[in-house]
Amino acid sequence: MFDSEQVKADIQAQQVPVTSILKQALNAGTDHLDELFRATQHERIVELVYARAWLTDRFLYLLWHQFNWPPGAALIAVGGYGRGELHPHSDIDLLVLIDDQEAPETWEHSAQQFVTALWDLGAVIGSSVRTYKECQEQARGDITIATNLIESRTITGKSPLRRQLFRWLMTDDAWTDEAFYKARVKAQQERHKRTNETEYNLEPNLKTSPGGLRDIQTITWIGKRHFGLRYMRDLYQHDFITEDELGFFYRAIDYLWTIRYALHLQNKRPEDRLLFDQQRKLAAAFDYQDNDKALAVEQFMRKYYRVAMRLAELNQTLLQLFDQAILRANLPDVIVHVNRRFEIRNGLLETKHDKVFLQQPFALMEAYVILAQHPDCSAIGAATQRLIRSHRPLMDAKLRKDIRVNSLFMELLRSPKRMSHTLIDMQRIGLLACYLPAFSHITGQMQHDLFHIYTVDAHTMKVVKRMREMLLSRDRERFPLATRIVHELPKIELLYIAGLYHDIAKGKGGDHSKLGAEEVKDFCLQHHLGQWDTNLVSWLVRNHLLMSMTAQKRDIGSPEVIYEFAALMGDELHLDYLYVMTVCDIYATNPELWNNWRASLLRQLYTETNRVLRLGLDLDTPIDHDSLIEQTQIDARKLLLEKRLNPAAVQNLWNQLGDDYFIRERAATVAWHTRLIISHQVDTPLVTISEYSFNDFEGGSQIFVYTKDQPNLFAAMCAIIGQLNLNIFDARIITTDDGYSMDTFVVLDQEGQTLDATVEIRQKLQEKLTQALQHPKDFAYLVQQRTPRLHKLFAIPTQVNITNPEGFSWTRVELICSDRPGLLAQVGLVFMRMGISIQKAKIQSMGERVEDVFFITDMDGERITDLEFVQCLQEQISSELDSHINQTQ
Numbered sequence: 001m002f003d004s005e006q007v008k009a010d011i012q013a014q015q016v017p018v019t020s021i022l023k024q025a026l027n028a029g030t031d032h033l034d035e036l037f038r039a040t041q042h043e044r045i046v047e048l049v050y051a052r053a054w055l056t057d058r059f060l061y062l063l064w065h066q067f068n069w070p071p072g073a074a075l076i077a078v079g080g081y082g083r084g085e086l087h088p089h090s091d092i093d094l095l096v097l098i099d100d101q102e103a104p105e106t107w108e109h110s111a112q113q114f115v116t117a118l119w120d121l122g123a124v125i126g127s128s129v130r131t132y133k134e135c136q137e138q139a140r141g142d143i144t145i146a147t148n149l150i151e152s153r154t155i156t157g158k159s160p161l162r163r164q165l166f167r168w169l170m171t172d173d174a175w176t177d178e179a180f181y182k183a184r185v186k187a188q189q190e191r192h193k194r195t196n197e198t199e200y201n202l203e204p205n206l207k208t209s210p211g212g213l214r215d216i217q218t219i220t221w222i223g224k225r226h227f228g229l230r231y232m233r234d235l236y237q238h239d240f241i242t243e244d245e246l247g248f249f250y251r252a253i254d255y256l257w258t259i260r261y262a263l264h265l266q267n268k269r270p271e272d273r274l275l276f277d278q279q280r281k282l283a284a285a286f287d288y289q290d291n292d293k294a295l296a297v298e299q300f301m302r303k304y305y306r307v308a309m310r311l312a313e314l315n316q317t318l319l320q321l322f323d324q325a326i327l328r329a330n331l332p333d334v335i336v337h338v339n340r341r342f343e344i345r346n347g348l349l350e351t352k353h354d355k356v357f358l359q360q361p362f363a364l365m366e367a368y369v370i371l372a373q374h375p376d377c378s379a380i381g382a383a384t385q386r387l388i389r390s391h392r393p394l395m396d397a398k399l400r401k402d403i404r405v406n407s408l409f410m411e412l413l414r415s416p417k418r419m420s421h422t423l424i425d426m427q428r429i430g431l432l433a434c435y436l437p438a439f440s441h442i443t444g445q446m447q448h449d450l451f452h453i454y455t456v457d458a459h460t461m462k463v464v465k466r467m468r469e470m471l472l473s474r475d476r477e478r479f480p481l482a483t484r485i486v487h488e489l490p491k492i493e494l495l496y497i498a499g500l501y502h503d504i505a506k507g508k509g510g511d512h513s514k515l516g517a518e519e520v521k522d523f524c525l526q527h528h529l530g531q532w533d534t535n536l537v538s539w540l541v542r543n544h545l546l547m548s549m550t551a552q553k554r555d556i557g558s559p560e561v562i563y564e565f566a567a568l569m570g571d572e573l574h575l576d577y578l579y580v581m582t583v584c585d586i587y588a589t590n591p592e593l594w595n596n597w598r599a600s601l602l603r604q605l606y607t608e609t610n611r612v613l614r615l616g617l618d619l620d621t622p623i624d625h626d627s628l629i630e631q632t633q634i635d636a637r638k639l640l641l642e643k644r645l646n647p648a649a650v651q652n653l654w655n656q657l658g659d660d661y662f663i664r665e666r667a668a669t670v671a672w673h674t675r676l677i678i679s680h681q682v683d684t685p686l687v688t689i690s691e692y693s694f695n696d697f698e699g700g701s702q703i704f705v706y707t708k709d710q711p712n713l714f715a716a717m718c719a720i721i722g723q724l725n726l727n728i729f730d731a732r733i734i735t736t737d738d739g740y741s742m743d744t745f746v747v748l749d750q751e752g753q754t755l756d757a758t759v760e761i762r763q764k765l766q767e768k769l770t771q772a773l774q775h776p777k778d779f780a781y782l783v784q785q786r787t788p789r790l791h792k793l794f795a796i797p798t799q800v801n802i803t804n805p806e807g808f809s810w811t812r813v814e815l816i817c818s819d820r821p822g823l824l825a826q827v828g829l830v831f832m833r834m835g836i837s838i839q840k841a842k843i844q845s846m847g848e849r850v851e852d853v854f855f856i857t858d859m860d861g862e863r864i865t866d867l868e869f870v871q872c873l874q875e876q877i878s879s880e881l882d883s884h885i886n887q888t889q
Contacts, residue, residue: 002029002058023121029055042258053086061156067110072099074157082151088264096129143183147221177226181326188218206260207272211308215315222322240321252311298446305444313428317382336376348381357391361399365408372415372422395434406527413493420465438504453590456506462588463499482583485576498540517542547582551601557664559623566612579606595752597700597729635667649678656736677706685773687766700746701755707773709741714838715828716776720768731841798881800874810839811863813854817881830876835859
């Protein structure tokens with residue numbers, strides 16, 4: 001692999017530059033290792049990782065000796081390379097360590113030449129040149145530097161110097177055991193927080209995500225610093241880890257190393273993120289095949305998630321043991337008696353003997369109820385966790401029906417504190433899936449899209465956690481309505497049960513909402529819930545998508561839609577439960593989906609529906625539109641009184657707007673539009689921007705446009721809005737009887753925020769829209785932005801559904817396609833070419849997927865019924881959008 005003697009001879013011959021000889025030898029060695037990996041994969045992964053480090057050692061040794069170094073200089077491998085581990089494109093972390101006695105002029109020039117040569121050779125290095133004293137100073141103030149230096153070895157040079165530094169690092173003068181432990185635990189907590197504290201992110205990082213390689217390294221760092229351990233197996237010798245756990249650790253390292261090695265080769269650069277496109281390639285490389293139950297990539301990722309979850313659990317177990325050994329080593333035990341089975345020792349729940357679960361299996365559930373409810377208990381002790389894991393098979397069909405176990409689980413759900421955290425602990429150790437077998441089917445089940453960012457089980461636990469957190473005052477500002485309603489729910493545990501079961505039937509084929517609604521009935525029966533409670537929970541699971549779909553895909557400004565939705569609710573209590581569940585489900589699916597506009601839509605739907613239910617209106621009686629229009633106009637006139645507008649001018653404007661406008665708009669909006677239009681005396685487009693909100697945390701920025709109608713307006717406005725990186729969430733287009741277009745867009749910025757704090761953007765938007773409205777044909781083609789990587793990866797064929805609902809004067813166009821910049825402008829161009837007028841639009845982006853609804857008519861204001869024309873429109877939209885995807889890719 002690397003013939004050192006031959007390389008030395010080639011260097012001495014001086015026929016070829018030294019760097020060329022070394023580079024050729026190194027490349028030959030790495031190519032050999034890569035071919036071995038492709039031929040053997042995981043079978044020799046440990047050998048390959050260590051062999052690459054050995055190969056690099058030989059290369060660096062020869063390069064080092066091409067320069068003149070003083071006796072007090074040494075080349076030190078640190079960090080992962082210091083452990084003797086190296087993946088194909090990992091950084092080679094080096095320290096040039098200099099004795100304090102050496103004068104700078106004896107080594108500075110050589111150090112500079114050495115580092116330059118490494119860069120010239122294309123080596124990916126992380127290098128530093130420090131004296132012994134400088135290492136001490138920096139290690140004292142930086143836990144990362146201290147840790148890297150602990151994991152060090154001498155490649156060549158003055159070896160005693162490194163050993164001296166290592167011995168110093170192990171003393172309290174560098175870091176005390178307690179300080180080192182706390183710093184490493186804090187670093188892990190901060191790292192986990194950056195990944196939403198879950199192993200189940202859909203694009204995890206092999207190193208830094210919970211259950212990744214860094215969690216393993218954290219254990220070895222603490223073990224090495226405090227206990228002087230050299231290898232993971234030393235933990236077994238010191239009774240910190242069981243033989244089974246040690247075996248799993250080694251298998252997990254082999255598994256993660258294999259994926260990482262393949263990932264580096266696949267990308268030809270350092271890459272530790274399992275991005276969606278890489279997941280597919282790796283699944284194919286490791287011979288996973290699609291089957292009836294799951295895609296190859298889903299099978300590949302499910303194994304990864306299960307390994308990561310077990311590693312994260314084992315990491316926490318060992319950290320808990322370290323905590324007791326390091327922080328409580330000299331403290332007396334504090335023991336609190338709980339009952340004949342359990343005691344709390346130093347804040348940790350422990351069994352009184354190791355046969356507790358064997359003798360009384362119901363105690364498996366009892367342990368978690370105590371954890372949730374006992375004020376002195378912070379966690380389940382490591383020894384008891386191991387007993388629970390080994391006794392999980394006792395949670396069989398018979399025990400699941402035990403009245404004691406059922407009662408304990410319901411008691412857990414009713415616990416006023418720590419309920420969700422306790423459920424997550426049960427999930428991580430695998431007991432929840434034993435108790436609820438249906439849960440095992442969704443454990444580690446990925447959802448291969450951008451709408452969801454967690455696996456099904458992780459999402460489920462986050463839904464329940466969000467439901468629990470709604471009871472806390474800290475969420476009052478973000479979720480003002482939901483946090484008020486949740487306190488009024490008579491049985492909060494029914495909400496939690498619905499949360500646990502709302503996605504439990506995913507991956508089983510068919511409608512998961514309906515299947516889950518049937519499964520949860522069995523749960524309710526087993527746990528002795530009454531018929532009314534059972535029906536409510538089943539109804540919530542069956543309809544858990546109803547409110548979000550209604551708010552985002554239907555015209556909730558229409559009284560008919562509100563009455564129809566109210567009829568489906570039946571009463572205020574069902575509405576209350578469903579509203580809280582919907583908010584929690586959306587937020588736990590992907591926090592980025594919860595923006596001001598979605599919040600305001602749900603709040604509007606809830607408020608309007610609640611009013612109908614509260615007043616007890618007859619939902620079967622047709623709505624009196626004339627009375628509604630009259631009342632809206634009366635209320636709007638009252639608001640306009642102080643503006644002293646000409647009543648005749650107001651009435652003349654209103655006569656041009658049509659009945660639908662007054663049915664769907666609020667009196668305050670009508671008054672605002674009226675004042676702006678009548679006050680606008682110049683013959684130029686009217687463009688204004690205001691904030692549309694229920695409170696400071698919900699709403700959007702409303703762009704109102706009033707201008708002479710002409711072709712291409714919609715496409716031009718969408719192009720300008722897109723160019724300024726704003727997202728359109730709602731659009732309403734009205735063409736007046738006297739030839740004007742009155743359009744309203746609700747927009748948010750890329751962070752999901754309104755434009756109230758960005759004056760520059762508001763001014764720029766107003767100027768560009770005014771300019772575009774005067775010459776719309778010149779602006780409709782402006783959007784030429786790149787389609788993001790993930791949106792390309794999840795491109796889906798365009799679907800166009802065109803219907804003519806009874807009782808309405810418009811045609812409904814539902815568009816489902818991949819999101820990309822300029823989408824609405826492209827749709828607007830198709831409508832323009834085909835002579836179509838847009839009356840209203842509902843815009844919805846769900847990750848990479850767009851589900852937009854347009855309400856259209858022909859140029860005469862009639863709905864479109866010609867079947868040939870409808871088919872042509874479908875084909876034109878699909879062709880335009882699908883060709884756009886191909887061009888961007």
